[in-house]
Amino acid sequence: MDDLIATLPKAELHLHIEGTLEPELAFQLADKNGISLPFASVDAMRAAYDFQDLQSFLDLYYASISVVCTEEDFHELTLAYLKKAASQNVRHTEIFFDPQSHLPREIPFETMLSGITSALKRGETELGISSRLILCFLRHLSAESAQETLQLALPFRDQIIGVGLDSSELGHPPSKFVNVFEEARRHGFRVVCHAGEEGPPEYITEALDLLHAERIDHGVRCMEDPALVERLAAEQIPLTVCPLSNVRLCVFKEMSEHPLKRMLEAGLLVTVNSDDPPYFGGYVNENFTAVQQALNLSRSELIQLARNSFTASFLSEPEKQKLLAELPAETD
Numbered sequence: 001m002d003d004l005i006a007t008l009p010k011a012e013l014h015l016h017i018e019g020t021l022e023p024e025l026a027f028q029l030a031d032k033n034g035i036s037l038p039f040a041s042v043d044a045m046r047a048a049y050d051f052q053d054l055q056s057f058l059d060l061y062y063a064s065i066s067v068v069c070t071e072e073d074f075h076e077l078t079l080a081y082l083k084k085a086a087s088q089n090v091r092h093t094e095i096f097f098d099p100q101s102h103l104p105r106e107i108p109f110e111t112m113l114s115g116i117t118s119a120l121k122r123g124e125t126e127l128g129i130s131s132r133l134i135l136c137f138l139r140h141l142s143a144e145s146a147q148e149t150l151q152l153a154l155p156f157r158d159q160i161i162g163v164g165l166d167s168s169e170l171g172h173p174p175s176k177f178v179n180v181f182e183e184a185r186r187h188g189f190r191v192v193c194h195a196g197e198e199g200p201p202e203y204i205t206e207a208l209d210l211l212h213a214e215r216i217d218h219g220v221r222c223m224e225d226p227a228l229v230e231r232l233a234a235e236q237i238p239l240t241v242c243p244l245s246n247v248r249l250c251v252f253k254e255m256s257e258h259p260l261k262r263m264l265e266a267g268l269l270v271t272v273n274s275d276d277p278p279y280f281g282g283y284v285n286e287n288f289t290a291v292q293q294a295l296n297l298s299r300s301e302l303i304q305l306a307r308n309s310f311t312a313s314f315l316s317e318p319e320k321q322k323l324l325a326e327l328p329a330e331t332d
């Protein structure tokens with residue numbers, strides 16, 4: 001099955017660019033920019049990737065990104081991810097970025113955006129990987145801060161396909177951000193939302209009904225609410241699931257307890273993604289392998305997951321059809 005996973009064309013739809021910072025690059029940038037990391041070595045940094053919950057991860061994630069400062073740094077970070085993704089036969093990727101984790105460090109919006117988008121263009125021409133960019137608001141900050149961030153993004157509307165909501169979920173429901181998402185939609189941004197990772201199923205319903213989310217990031221806790229599962233299946237709302245992330249952040253104790261297979265069986269439009277790969281022990285193919293082995297996924301289930309990744313993407317219909325046509329036949 002590993003051969004099938006490696007060769008399947010796929011899209012990655014849940015990936016935080018800040019969460020792709022490998023410790024080696026972190027040390028290199030820290031050195032270049034004269035910033036100190038709270039670790040003695042690359043190995044010590046990797047050893048600290050032992051999390052109790054989402055917040056314990058986020059604390060390290062926000063501290064580590066302080067070494068990424070210049071347009072070139074953002075370019076290098078993004079290009080490194082694209083090379084890795086292309087090597088795993090990721091043909092299309094929709095990448096989150098968190099401006100509010102850089103703005104307080106006095107990094108202009110245009111600097112981060114230019115670094116990321118110039119790498120995305122190289123990804124397209126040099127690696128054959130297409131991409132879209134999604135701006136995420138940090139939900140532990142205020143709705144006013146999200147509004148200010150949206151205003152900074154408006155001049156670059158053509159380079160950003162959508163907006164999302166990430167960071168500490170519990171206590172920060174989608175309802176806190178109704179106004180900013182409404183304004184974003186008025187400007188033509190597509191809408192996604194992290195919901196039902198650590199937060200309850202009600203946050204998924206709020207994301208759909210109040211923010212008009214077209215896609216739910218994670219969404220695994222929907223399985224606690226059969227009526228919600230029925231709705232998500234009926235409306236074919238995509239759920240961008242991140243299995244290794246869920247286990248590393250203790251949403252599920254072990255991969256054998258992960259609901260991914262049951263979600264597929266319930267008719268949900270689930271996809272497999274890596275979230276923050278170096279922190280959680282793998283890129284997209286390692287996520288596919290982990291669920292395949294723990295849940296004994298069949299060949300046709302793996303192909304279905306790859307199919308779902310294109311279906312759930314923000315690609316145009318002809319672009320989707322072109323990539324879907326490259327999938328192998330679904331026979332077990």
Ligand SMILES: Nc1ncnc2[nH]cnc12
Nearest residue numbers: 016019166167194275276
């Ligand atoms: N898994 C996750 N959940 C919420 N916010 C995040 N930011 C980066 N990774 C995240």
Ligand SMILES: [Zn+2]
Nearest residue numbers: 014166217275
């Ligand atoms: Zn995420």
